[in-house]
Amino acid sequence: MSTTYRTCPRSGLQFEAQAERLMLVNAVAAVVFLLVGGILAVGVVLTRWPAVHWLSADAFYMVLTAHGIDMLIFWIIFFEMAVLYFCSSTLLRCRIATPRMAWLGFALMLIGAVTNNVAVFRGSSSVMMTSYVPMMAEPAFYLGLILFAVGALIGCFVFLGTLVVAKREKTYQGSIPLVTFGAVTATIIAVFTITSGAIILIPTFLMSVGVINQVDPLVYRTIWWAFGHSSQQINVAAHISIWYAIAAICFGAKPMSERVSRGAFLLYILFLQLASAHHLLADPGMSTEWKVVNTSYFMYFAVLASMIHGLTIPGAIEVAQREKGYTKGLFEWLRKAPWGNPVFSGMFISLIGFGFLGGISGVMMGTEQLNMLIHNTIYVPGHFHATVVVGTTLSFMALTYFLIPVLFKREMINPGLAKLQPYMFGLSMYFFCLVMMGAGTLGVSRRHWDMAMGGSPLAYEFPGAAYLMMGLVGIAGIAAILGGAIYIYITVGSLLWGKKLDAGVQTTQTIPLPKTPMPNVVVQSHGSAGFAAPGTFALAMVFLISFVLYYFINWKYLSQVWGLS
Amino acid sequence: MSAILPPAERLWWKHPLDRVEGTWIVIAFIWCMIMFAMMVGWHIYGKQNLSTETYKTTPELFSKKAQDVVDKYTVRKETDKEIPVVHPPPGSDVYLVARLWDWWPIIELEKDKTYKLHLTSMDFNHGFSLQPVNINIQVVPGYEHVVKVTPNQSGTFSIVCNEFCGIGHANMAGRIYVK
Known part of the structure; x- marks a missing residue:
């Protein structure tokens, strides 16, 4: 098959024509769904802000259903498809395998996403993203998700096929890059995830059209979460790969140790999936042993992996910076980092927020007994906005700022605003997550239209602090939505009217990656006490102390509530 | 050598690890085991455990x-x-x-x-x-x-x-x- 390759003059990356177009359409589709989800977020936030309480109950539940699915599934997985093609075809400098199949996958995903959205906006499928049976949505709701899942599965196999092409056509030497390795991790998790989704959504679809009578509610919950939670684990693997990529792009940082970073990804493949048990800890039916083993990722090995990535990524940046001469004290490397470059600032804000807010709260929630304190409270969305919005979405935004000149071949419009965007979006999300978790600790429910409970005679009167927290959720949410709107304005604006940039040299043959030269072994001339990255280690210790304190505060609180056995 | 290029040594699992990483892995591993022990231990000594009946x-x-x-x-x-x-x-x-x-x-x-x-x-x-x-x-x-x-x-x-x-x-x- 004939195709062309171009070498981007700004980054040195080589893009194959078919893969490039696929990345473009997937990224654009992703941004469109982010836009839809973002508009819906306005409705969610302004209704949960008690003083505003904007939408009616049925509109609110519809908007919340669509917001969840558009953001958590469509925006993220479309973008991930672009990332997968980038990590295979671009990083390995090869043609994409079976481009027609990749287009078919994209078409199925798009048709599925639109079908699902139409079903939700018709108003009779307000079943939330989780669509727990026996509450039923329209058949088109499930059909849309199934089509989308099949399309995404095709995309995963195109990615794996592309790795085979690269290997066979010898476009690189030795092992695949770490970032591609991370993408393989994400893909393996994705195949498991999407298959689980199909296993449970197909019978549910059949139930909605009346072919079968019943899907057991508990079986549904168990298998659905192997799809619902695991799809967020794809994101973790994907955005951590992006962090490594951005550290490499902005600093030329190399992994401190390939063995450690790849070993951590292997731990993800082995253990990360077990976490779908987090959603079933307060359920009847499952045994204690099942809950304990699964919720802890079999003895917290996936937490270990995340803690490793959390050290090695800033560590790699620190080492690269120290080699450039920023060696004063513990933190000169960090102070002198390019904080005005949204690619870096977005990635770093994402990393810190994901670890401190998303990571610590996630482990707390995932502890079998502690889970009873927050199950289905608004603490839960507080946690996952820290992981999926601060972690995944902000990383994708940071990567987009790199891709605008490189992939889209456009000069970014309004770089001043772009500089500001990660701070505005990231920091308001930090605050948003914190106050949401605060409200959850006070018992405020998630997916709830009215915390005053419509004047029901038995209504619980939430404390004033809970109302205050929910008001702050509203304010922080609006600030974050504005931050998201700036991202969309810059991305779409650059694409439409940014100055066109030179596409670079076109060739009909790929130029294989040269062998990476062995580094000159030099005596380590930086760091202190034998530590190559002492500043990062200090930050890691701050993280550990916060983690330990917060973890035990919750146990203390649990020990004071009613006895349960 | 950067994370977006193939590693210089093909056998990446032989790549030595730095002291800062080794130390952190040990600390993190111990913390993971403590958390696991807490969850199991609470079933034995704690008074708030959800029944599975x-x-x-x-x-x-x-x-x-x-x-x-x-x-x-x-x-x-x-x-x-x-x-x-x-x-x-x-x-x-x-x-x-x-x-x-x-x-x-x-x-x-x-x-x-x-x-x-x-x-x-x-x-x-x-x-x-x-x-x-x-x-x-x-x-x-x-x-x-x-x-x-x-x-x-x-x-x-x-x-x-x-x-x-x-x-x-x-x-x-x-x-x-x-x-």
Whole structure:
């Protein structure tokens, strides 16, 4: 098959024509769904802000259903498809395998996403993203998700096929890059995830059209979460790969140790999936042993992996910076980092927020007994906005700022605003997550239209602090939505009217990656006490102390509530 | 050598690890084991562990058992809807029905006494959220979950539904008194 390759003059990356177009359409589709989800977020936030309480109950539940699915599934997985093609075809400098199949996958995903959205906006499928049976949505709701899942599965196999092409056509030497390795991790998790989704959504679809009578509610919950939670684990693997990529792009940082970073990804493949048990800890039916083993990722090995990535990524940046001469004290490397470059600032804000807010709260929630304190409270969305919005979405935004000149071949419009965007979006999300978790600790429910409970005679009167927290959720949410709107304005604006940039040299043959030269072994001339990255280690210790304190505060609180056995 | 290029050494698993990484891995591993031990240890020494006693049930079967308890132990009725307030003897079985959109009946318990609370849903999933204690348990239709509870404070407690169950979800409330 004939195709062309171009070498981007700004980054040195080589893009194959078919893969490039696929990345473009997937990224654009992703941004469109982010836009839809973002508009819906306005409705969610302004209704949960008690003083505003904007939408009616049925509109609110519809908007919340669509917001969840558009953001958590469509925006993220479309973008991930672009990332997968980038990590295979671009990083390995090869043609994409079976481009027609990749287009078919994209078409199925798009048709599925639109079908699902139409079903939700018709108003009779307000079943939330989780669509727990026996509450039923329209058949088109499930059909849309199934089509989308099949399309995404095709995309995963195109990615794996592309790795085979690269290997066979010898476009690189030795092992695949770490970032591609991370993408393989994400893909393996994705195949498991999407298959689980199909296993449970197909019978549910059949139930909605009346072919079968019943899907057991508990079986549904168990298998659905192997799809619902695991799809967020794809994101973790994907955005951590992006962090490594951005550290490499902005600093030329190399992994401190390939063995450690790849070993951590292997731990993800082995253990990360077990976490779908987090959603079933307060359920009847499952045994204690099942809950304990699964919720802890079999003895917290996936937490270990995340803690490793959390050290090695800033560590790699620190080492690269120290080699450039920023060696004063513990933190000169960090102070002198390019904080005005949204690619870096977005990635770093994402990393810190994901670890401190998303990571610590996630482990707390995932502890079998502690889970009873927050199950289905608004603490839960507080946690996952820290992981999926601060972690995944902000990383994708940071990567987009790199891709605008490189992939889209456009000069970014309004770089001043772009500089500001990660701070505005990231920091308001930090605050948003914190106050949401605060409200959850006070018992405020998630997916709830009215915390005053419509004047029901038995209504619980939430404390004033809970109302205050929910008001702050509203304010922080609006600030974050504005931050998201700036991202969309810059991305779409650059694409439409940014100055066109030179596409670079076109060739009909790929130029294989040269062998990476062995580094000159030099005596380590930086760091202190034998530590190559002492500043990062200090930050890691701050993280550990916060983690330990917060973890035990919750146990203390649990020990004071009613006895349960 | 950077993360977006193939590693210089093909055998990446032989790449040495830095001291900072080695130290951190050891610390993180110990912390992971402590957390695991906490969760297991709480089952042995802790007083707040969710029971896993579960039976398959049907709305008819469960309503009948709940009705029997209501018939036997109702002490008064409350609100315009005449909701029965049930005061069962300590140690007995108490049935709480979750349905669109209320928790039925109202339950009156004694402080520091243990009861077997039976939970199920008549229709969709519901969420048992006891406030202001903030204990939250999923209520799944078709499954009867038997939870032993020992209230350690007296007062009026509310049950909020915190699993989305349709248009009336936000008004779904219940009550437990502890004397």
